[in-house]
Amino acid sequence: MPCMLLNPHIKYKPYTPLKLENRAWPTKTFTKAPIWLSTDLRDGNQALANPMTVEQKNIFYDTLVKCGFKEIEVAYPAASDTDFSFVRGLVEGGKVPDDVWIQVLTPAREDLIRRTFEAIAGFKHVIIHMYNATSPTFRNVVFHNTKEQTIDLAVKHTKIIRQLSNEYAAKYGTRFKYEYSPETFSQTEVEFSVEICNAVKATWGKAGTGDERIIFNLPATVEVGPPNHYADQIEYFCSHITEREKVVVSLHPHNDRGKSFALDPYSLLIHVHSSGTGIAATELAFLGGADRVEGCLFGNGERTGNVDIVNLALNLYTQGIPPNLDFSDLQSIIDIVTSCNDLPVHPRHPYAGELVFTAFSGSHQDAIKKGFEAQSVRHAQAAAKGEPLMWDVPYMPIDPADLGCSYEAVIRVNSQSGKGGIAYIVKQHLQLDMPRKMQISFYQIIQGISDREAREVTVEDITTAFRTKYYLGGPKYEGRLVLKSFRITTEPSPDPISQTNDDEDAPDERRRFDGTISVDGVLRVIRGDGNGPLSALLDALRTYLEIDLTLREYSEHTIGEGQNAKAASYIELVASGPDVKETRKATQSWWGVGIDSDIAGSGLRAILSAANSAIGDRPLPELKLDVGFNVASGQADVADAIVNSLNLQLPRRFQASFFEVVQRATANSGGKILFEDLTALFQTTYGYEIADEWHFALRSFKLEPIGDGSHRLFSGELAVDGQVQSVSGEGNGPLSSALAALHTLITGTLSIREYAEHSVGEGTEVKAVSFVELLYEKEGQKQKEAAWGVGSDTNITTSGLKAVLRAANRLSVVGK
Numbered sequence: 109m110p111c112m113l114l115n116p117h118i119k120y121k122p123y124t125p126l127k128l129e130n131r132a133w134p135t136k137t138f139t140k141a142p143i144w145l146s147t148d149l150r151d152g153n154q155a156l157a158n159p160m161t162v163e164q165k166n167i168f169y170d171t172l173v174k175c176g177f178k179e180i181e182v183a184y185p186a187a188s189d190t191d192f193s194f195v196r197g198l199v200e201g202g203k204v205p206d207d208v209w210i211q212v213l214t215p216a217r218e219d220l221i222r223r224t225f226e227a228i229a230g231f232k233h234v235i236i237h238m239y240n241a242t243s244p245t246f247r248n249v250v251f252h253n254t255k256e257q258t259i260d261l262a263v264k265h266t267k268i269i270r271q272l273s274n275e276y277a278a279k280y281g282t283r284f285k286y287e288y289s290p291e292t293f294s295q296t297e298v299e300f301s302v303e304i305c306n307a308v309k310a311t312w313g314k315a316g317t318g319d320e321r322i323i324f325n326l327p328a329t330v331e332v333g334p335p336n337h338y339a340d341q342i343e344y345f346c347s348h349i350t351e352r353e354k355v356v357v358s359l360h361p362h363n364d365r366g367k368s369f370a371l372d373p374y375s376l377l378i379h380v381h382s383s384g385t386g387i388a389a390t391e392l393a394f395l396g397g398a399d400r401v402e403g404c405l406f407g408n409g410e411r412t413g414n415v416d417i418v419n420l421a422l423n424l425y426t427q428g429i430p431p432n433l434d435f436s437d438l439q440s441i442i443d444i445v446t447s448c449n450d451l452p453v454h455p456r457h458p459y460a461g462e463l464v465f466t467a468f469s470g471s472h473q474d475a476i477k478k479g480f481e482a483q484s485v486r487h488a489q490a491a492a493k494g495e496p497l498m499w500d501v502p503y504m505p506i507d508p509a510d511l512g513c514s515y516e517a518v519i520r521v522n523s524q525s526g527k528g529g530i531a532y533i534v535k536q537h538l539q540l541d542m543p544r545k546m547q548i549s550f551y552q553i554i555q556g557i558s559d560r561e562a563r564e565v566t567v568e569d570i571t572t573a574f575r576t577k578y579y580l581g582g583p584k585y586e587g588r589l590v591l592k593s594f595r596i597t598t599e600p601s602p603d604p605i606s607q608t609n610d611d612e613d614a615p616d617e618r619r620r621f622d623g624t625i626s627v628d629g630v631l632r633v634i635r636g637d638g639n640g641p642l643s644a645l646l647d648a649l650r651t652y653l654e655i656d657l658t659l660r661e662y663s664e665h666t667i668g669e670g671q672n673a674k675a676a677s678y679i680e681l682v683a684s685g686p687d688v689k690e691t692r693k694a695t696q697s698w699w700g701v702g703i704d705s706d707i708a709g710s711g712l713r714a715i716l717s718a719a720n721s722a723i724g725d726r727p728l729p730e731l732k733l734d735v736g737f738n739v740a741s742g743q744a745d746v747a748d749a750i751v752n753s754l755n756l757q758l759p760r761r762f763q764a765s766f767f768e769v770v771q772r773a774t775a776n777s778g779g780k781i782l783f784e785d786l787t788a789l790f791q792t793t794y795g796y797e798i799a800d801e802w803h804f805a806l807r808s809f810k811l812e813p814i815g816d817g818s819h820r821l822f823s824g825e826l827a828v829d830g831q832v833q834s835v836s837g838e839g840n841g842p843l844s845s846a847l848a849a850l851h852t853l854i855t856g857t858l859s860i861r862e863y864a865e866h867s868v869g870e871g872t873e874v875k876a877v878s879f880v881e882l883l884y885e886k887e888g889q890k891q892k893e894a895a896w897g898v899g900s901d902t903n904i905t906t907s908g909l910k911a912v913l914r915a916a917n918r919l920s921v922v923g924k
């Protein structure tokens with residue numbers, strides 16, 4: 109069985125390099141793009157197991173024109189009817205823009221040359237491309253020709269082309285360029301290549317300057333030597349061909365000496381290609397003096413492929429040189445090319461692969477994140493000075509956005525990733541820029557997921573973990589403690605000298621936190637004092653809920669701009685220790701995040717976010733029900749008690765009204781009322797959730813729009829002292845139409861002075877609570893009477909109507 113040889117020199121001859129003295133190309137740099145020729149529809153097409161259909165060729169051709177190619181080798185027209193009719197279709201369909209030259213390939217055979225000319229009849233601009241192989245192996249093995257016979261073959265067929273091009277120019281007004289390829293140039297003695305090309309040029313006899321130049325295309329048909337040797341050959345050719353100014357030197361490299369292959373990740377069947385040594389060979393040879401490059405998009409082509417033009421062009425672009433080709437929507441180009449060639453692009457293909465803008469590893473991610481941050485600062489400064497916004501991001505030679513890609517995939521996370529990458533994703537997707545220590549803390553959580561599940565952690569995994577960990581993002585992520593409302597007031601410090609060195613506040617002022625928070629779903633009013641809003645909330649948590657925590661780190665930033673700007677705050681809390689030093693050194697800490705349109709609100713939310721983590725599922729103290737109220741208690745205390753017991757947030761004027769009720773009641777009961785009695789007092793006074801039959805009660809109702817729809821007709825059944833009566837009335841809303849109906853039963857006039865509502869409960873348990881203050885005016889009575897009523901129902905209109913009737917019940921309404 110054949111196997112690899114220990115001494116391969118007994119089988120393989122080494123390549124003989126050209127000994128070029130004083131070569132110039134190594135010290136040259138790129139200054140401009142070459143003339144590009146796409147040979148996707150010829151060299152690319154002839155290498156496919158299933159060559160393209162006419163339809164596919166048309167789609168591909170349109171893409172090439174759109175990319176900006178001005179020279180396109182469209183076919184080997186003599187090869188097949190498909191190629192021939194595709195070429196005819198281009199001219200007949202008027203598909204060739206005036207500035208585009210169509211190129212067609214023919215061998216040095218008269219019959220095939222004539223067929224080729226038939227294909228291009230009627231085109232405006234045509235490059236006729238003829239080839240014959242010139243290397244010793246081809247001379248000896250394929251053609252059995254001497255060097256002279258090889259030259260004769262080229263000269264003879266050049267004459268035919270010259271004659272036919274003259275005829276077609278006269279007949280169709282076609283402008284011709286002539287391209288001759290000494291095929292297998294890189295394996296041919298370079299002196300012989302020069303000799304044959306000089307002979308062809310002389311035979312053509314029409315080479316001039318500019319568009320009249322003859323094109324000598326010098327292929328590395330099979331790439332047998334390293335790129336620097338090809339560059340030497342090209343430099344030699346450029347400096348030895350006669351009348352250099354009348355010659356376009358063109359490169360046509362393949363990738364035989366380097367190309368990575370891989371399994372198609374999707375089908376696991378097809379081998380896919382990426383760029384190879386052809387890129388290096390082309391770049392060096394271009395420095396060697398060439399003017400033009402032939403290649404294919406993404407490096408399709410014979411064997412290991414032709415040189416990849418996308419890769420070459422974008423290499424120039426990243427050096428600040430206009431490539432004269434547009435790959436702004438690279439993904440669409442990939443889609444078209446892969447569907448026509450039926451070959452996928454490798455995930456690591458330069459510029460085009462789906463992974464080339466992605467970093468998984470921590471140190472890459474960290475550098476990219478820092479690079480983007482530094483760049484945005486630099487760009488802002490440059491923009492202010494009217495200077496260009498230069499790109500300089502570590503590991504990213506090009507801005508993905510220039511190729512129509514987003515930054516979404518720039519960082520992806522797996523077990524190789526670090527905190528920087530995770531922080532980048534959080535910043536990109538949640539606009540939250542975590543402080544460094546918090547990044548380390550959150551990183552542990554993501555590392556845990558990645559290690560446990562041994563897979564890539566998606567953006568969704570990360571953002572969900574973030575929301576879950578920090579109780580951020582609406583009811584789904586809420587913790588046990590949720591801020592419902594708050595008020596921060598400033599009070600003069602009772603003893604400024606005794607204040608701690610907390611820099612949140614001016615030294616002679618203190619802050620008071622008054623807030624309603626939901627604790628395990630129950631609303632609680634809590635209060636606290638501190639040097640700033642945050643320490644005031646911490647004080648309240650300590651006092652009311654026995655959550656004893658101290659602030660260790662705080663930072664904030666804005667999200668967005670203008671009116672929609674919000675504040676994001678980050679808080680690190682530790683358990684309060686016996687002394688400050690102990691607390692600072694605590695190893696366990698809890699981070700929290702808060703977002704709010706108000707900066708104080710965002711800090712308070714961040715405190716609760718961290719406190720939620722700190723309390724875990726430990727039980728919190730119940731509301732103390734034995735707190736007594738007495739005449740010295742304030743209106744706010746009474747209102748807070750109703751929030752705490754019934755979850756009702758009374759409108760301010762309602763609070764005042766109920767406070768009067770409480771004061772009367774406490775006066776009657778020796779100046780003191782217990783918490784539970786206070787709740788009962790509220791319920792009986794306003795009939796809140798009490799089934800008792802009142803003077804007026806709602807049995808059923810219907811509301812219908814009337815007129816142009818701006819008015820309502822209320823019709824329903826009201827029980828008046830137990831007797832059901834049908835009533836109806838019109839108004840511009842549910843409550844006014846109900847009042848109109850009520851007026852049919854009473855004397856005097858009822859009107860609504862104030863209305864408020866809010867919801868209570870959550871999910872399917874949610875219901876509406878309405879507060880209505882009614883005024884009653886009756887004849888002969890100087891002052892209007894006022895009373896509040898409360899109604900609750902799962903239906904908001906019903907809750908409003910109930911509140912109206914409850915208020916009416918509390919007035920000395922006189923029936924008709």
Ligand SMILES: CC(=O)SCCNC(=O)CCNC(=O)[C@H](O)C(C)(C)COP(=O)(O)OP(=O)(O)OC[C@H]1O[C@@H](n2cnc3c(N)ncnc32)[C@H](O)[C@@H]1OP(=O)(O)O
Nearest residue numbers: 151154184186187188215216217239240241250251291329
């Ligand atoms: C490096 C390159 O990519 S070159 C371009 C290659 N592309 C293609 O070959 C695709 C299109 N080719 C074809 O469809 C066919 O090969 C055709 C139509 C051109 C010719 O088909 P056939 O006449 O059947 O010949 P075949 O394909 O066997 O070609 C080999 C013959 O052409 C000769 N030949 C090969 N290249 C050339 C050339 N450049 N100039 C003149 N003759 C040539 C060979 O010596 C051989 O001659 P022989 O029959 O006397 O031995």
Ligand SMILES: CC(C)C(=O)C(=O)O
Nearest residue numbers: 239289291292327329
């Ligand atoms: C026809 C020539 C230019 C060719 O395709 C090659 O040598 O690869």
